[in-house]
Amino acid sequence: MNSRKVVFLFWSTLLVGSISGGIVGVALNYSLYLNEGLANLFWGVIWALGISAAFSLIAQMGFFAYLTLHRFGLGIFKSVRLWNRIQVIIIAFVLFDLFYLRYAAFAESGESMWSYLIIPVLLFIYGLIVAALKAKATNRQAFIPALFFIIVVTSIEWVPALTANDPKWLWIYFAPLLAANTWQLLVLHRLTGTGADPSIQKKS
Template sequence: MTSRNWVNLFLTTLVIGAVTTGVVGFIVRWSEFQQLLNDFSIMEFLSILLWLMGVGLIFSILSQMGFFAYLTVHRFGLGIFRSLWNAVQFILIAFVLFDLVYFRFNSFAEKGESILPYLGLAGIVLIAGLVTAFLKAKQTNKDAFIPALFFMVVVTVIEWVPVLRVNEHSWLYLMLFPLLICNAYQLLVLHKLNQKSIEERKALDRNIKANKKAQKKPSNA
């Protein structure tokens, strides 16, 4: 990927993270925002919204760190496990989803509390992963399905760990959706940016060769 396309990906993902967190924060903390609007506290309303968008920038950077870390891990996995890498990723996906439900339920559930909310959060992650992986496989090839699902499930949960450990309800959703959207965006746009970078390099090489040929032509003077 060329540096220009990488910067474009970085900045676009930052914007997506900030906007998504602002929107999700508005929904999750609606009662607080509604009270400010009722009191005509516009400046305070805007300050909280800007704060949420600033938090979204942090979520976006965390998402991008996870994305580029996964690209490295994926290469190592292919080198070490070769044809078994997809099977290893599938096992890890199942393991992470199980842990996401089992350990959270054992750690935070109160006596008599249903397991359904814990299954629901894992279900959101899995459904988002399946949809993104299907789109990725459709845009590229079927071999991309398991790696895309692994990234969307396993890497997203790892990025989500700081809030999972606290288990504060509003923060769970405030962090989850921006991470899912930023991760999905990077995954789905990566091959397009790589192709664009290849075309830009080819165009640059053609221009360099054309300039060299022009310089070698004898002068008419």
């Protein structure tokens, strides 16, 4: 992938993350911004776009970190199947932690644990959809790495908001991360010009 395509990936990801996060940020604070007048709404939109751009940069760092980790994993285990099984185990642990650790840390007395299942379940379903699209566009070996990236890497990037447990910040932080990660994952093979990403091709 040449420098022009790298630049395109950077700016397009920044744009996707900024717009998606900006929309969510404005929607969650719309009444507050609007009640203070159009000038406040304007600066509120600018703030939402700016903070979302920062989160999309985190998503880009996570993406390239995972590409390195994936190659490293393939090099250590010498087997796509074994490395994929390890990734599946990690996915299961992360989904469980998204449920149990948040419940243990933030649940109030008498609060049901089922509400804490919503986030991991929805993230898992979304990850399955994106991974299926990735596998269809490249090859079936891409399914598990794509699922791992969407669930595990996004969750790691989301940790600051998860630990704060502020409902608004959860989604203001999450929207640009998920949008940026999805975009990067689904556009990479188009930029490399191959049927499969060089990061996920089956080793001979």
